[in-house]
Amino acid sequence: MAKARTVFVCRECGARFPRWQGRCSQCQEWNTLEETREADDSGPTLHRAIQRPAALAVDAGSGLVTLDRIERRPLQRQATGIEEFDRVLGGGIVPGAVVLLGGDPGIGKSTLLLQALARLESAGAGPVLYVTGEESAEQVALRAERLGLAGLPLPLLPEIQLERVLAAAQGLAPRVMVIDSIQTMYTEALTSAPGSVAQVRECAAQLTRYAKGSGTAVLLVGHVTKEGSLAGPRVLEHIVDTVLYFEGDAHSSFRLVRAVKNRFGAANELGVFAMTDRGLKAVSNPSAIFLSEHRADVPGSAILVTLEGTRPLLVEIQALVDGSASPTPRRLTVGLEPNRLAMLLAVLHRHAGVSCFDQDVFVNAVGGVRITEPASDLAMALAIVSSLKNRALPLRLAVFGEVGLAGEIRPAPRGQERLREAAKLGFTQAIVPRANVPRQPIPGLEVIGVDRVEAALERLRH
Secondary structure (H helix, E strand, O other): OOOEEEEEEEOOOOOEEOOOOOEOOOOOOEOOEEEEEEEOOOOHHHHHHHOOOHHHOOOOOOOOOOHHHOOOOOOOOEOOOOHHHHHHHOOOEOOOOEEEEEEOOOOOHHHHHHHHHHHHHHOOOOOEEEEEOOOOHHHHHHHHHHOOOOOOOOOEEEOOEHHHHHHHHHHHOOOEEEEEOHHHOEOOOOOOOOOOHHHHHHHHHHHHHHHHHHOOEEEEEEOEOOOOOEOOOOHHHHHOOEEEEEEOOOOOOEEEEEEEEEOOOOOOOEEEEEEEOOEEEEOOOHHHHHOOOOOOOOOOEEEEEEEEOOEEEEEEEEEEEEEOOOOOOOEEEEOOOHHHHHHHHHHHHHHOOOOOOOEEEEEEEHHHOOOOOHHHHHHHHHHHHHHHHOOOOOOOEEEOOEEOOOOEEEOOOOHHHHHHHHHHOOOOEEEEEHHHOOOOOOOOOEEEEEOEHHHHHOOOOO
């Protein structure tokens, strides 16, 4: 029997070290080494395998194929019946795809996937399989009863040993299989405990090979660390085809599913759900939850038309500028990039004469959404100046545009779709980069093009 030994594996790059060290010498990341125990395979058998003669190797050209000879077939997708989930996936589940869904505990990962499998089962889309490693069959049945799904003949397998899971899957041949969660799975090929770097990497690799060989779509539930990133080795995200993140505030009923990687669709696509006592419900008009219903014009508020994947969304950006009692004024953002806030304050001072050096500045994106695109610059700048001057922007005004360090307003991608979304929701004015002004007027929407940040600030109501 092989002797177990302790090694330290980097969760970022997978490098292995005989002892712990603060910094990984391969990827140069700090505090990423995790202890794991595995069999010592450094014996003669492994040495003989490494020294195998080249004549015994497989023909290197046996798997070569030229690109022009590959048969191109249309991509077949299986809709889950949950519109927002299908949108994030790129239109549905692709056969043989491996999807990794991560999120905080209790945010709704298992609920969403159980609902998706139930929809597929009730639609007669072929056999499905739900593998639960964290809950017993009775616990899953209780959750299904709360969701109104107890009457469905949904195949359920409470198991954590990978070999048994694959044997059951080969016998059932499901079209879609859920693994809840990948951190609970273990393979007998390794002696380390479930959840270790080696076990997670090996189990994910074997499940991926099974998915590609059988055509079964595999949906993996993944844990997240306290920093919000997926637990386990970083190679886990490289192995799978799609990586989804479940986001949301614990004090809010709304949940966001964001695609950060998708080989079969657009990345950064966003799906919006509402958590109810009957499970997750898709939100058909997500812009409504990101907009506050103000009955009058309010200083410090600007409506941004942002783009999440292929979907334009209207989000309210709120700013509060107040005198600072500290020699070091505070700069705080919620849902927006803090570095861009510091840059915008410098641009406003240099090119528009707006000084906030003795003011605390707080900027918030309403609804808990996280915005990273530079097109939010103009909305942030207008909201800050509106709060500082105590002058409200028009109630039905929407804005977008990137602010450069020279004070110029740069165009944003897919401006026409942003403007049509604003007009559809009843907005009558829009301040946009001059390059985004449409050639054909949009009915009911006055589009104002600006090329400098000082020109945009002149639109504040006096």
